[in-house]
Amino acid sequence: MSTTSTDLAVLGALSVEPMSGYALREAIRDVLGHFWSESFGQIYPALASLEAEGFVERIEGSRPTASLFAITAAGLERLRELVRAPLPSRPPRHGALLRLYFGRHLGSAGCLEIVDGAHAQAIASLATYAAIRAEIEADTEHTDDAPFWLTTLDFGERTARATVEWAEATRRALGATK
Amino acid sequence: MSTTSTDLAVLGALSVEPMSGYALREAIRDVLGHFWSESFGQIYPALASLEAEGFVERIEGSRPTASLFAITAAGLERLRELVRAPLPSRPPRHGALLRLYFGRHLGSAGCLEIVDGAHAQAIASLATYAAIRAEIEADTEHTDDAPFWLTTLDFGERTARATVEWAEATRRALGATK
């Protein structure tokens, strides 16, 4: 039995365009990657149960060996239902901050390593966000989806920028008290 | 068998002061709550295995029925070892953003509800952060820990402020395209 979160991600992705389970996973990784993730072990069982419930159907594509999954009318209805309900949020687990909190036992050098790592990661995120933004703005086909896509992207950009600023301020503060 | 992440959180907390398993959970919830969490089902087995390995010992406290757990010299060593190694980071799962991404199927009103919810939560976080900051700054006993504690707090404050600004900007953007 699959969870409603996974069903939402799968149905949502299929509402944009039909695709295979494999492509689904790639789309989720590349497009929703900065705030969501699904593994094969979730996707295929979810597709199977969604198909059994009539929310998704297999249509034949170019390759005979691969299934193309498409959302049905009932599936669209189900998607609207799922997107309306709040999702259970997992308790936070930010490993780098946990290590930093006990940074006294790690020393300044080790702490700076953690901070610099977070800094580099945030910079890298900003680069991929810029690429995604360009792609969305160039896309003339999904103009009704674009405003929503841009809001989630904006969130990623703002938190990444906040992380960059935090890392730079922390580097100064930790360097001073060394 | 417990994970190194839980061991790090437990040993780290006990490095500040000895406490019971119950108090440990409260401390983790209240002090590390904005970036970490542990449940009883993790804490007690972790304490048991840490005790078996000699990293933690029970000392008698005021109440005979409750155990006070204290970190040993070997435990401090182990803590330094754990805090040096990077922790496995879980893939992100931000439910609100997932719903917003497919906001076309939800409508503007529903989206604004999500955004306002995130806004209210960030405002509430900022209030608790201010309380924690006051507590750390008033604490004269842990002056060598304080700089590290303040860096993790600063991270929380910056990302919360970024969330507030995002929510306000998104509210304007979504309201305009309604």
Added chain:
DNA sequence: CCGGTCATGTAATCGGTTACATGATTCG
């Protein structure tokens, strides 16, 4: 034809939460 990618699925395992069982202590 051979290696890499596309593709579908399952089984084992894991990290973690929740619920339950049990009892002592404290305070009004």
Added chain:
DNA sequence: CGAATCATGTAACCGATTACATGACCGG
């Protein structure tokens, strides 16, 4: 004395990842 809190632990369950098994397709 009764209710709330403090306290310790276990068992069942669950969501999710990883690894594995299998094979078609495509390009060089």
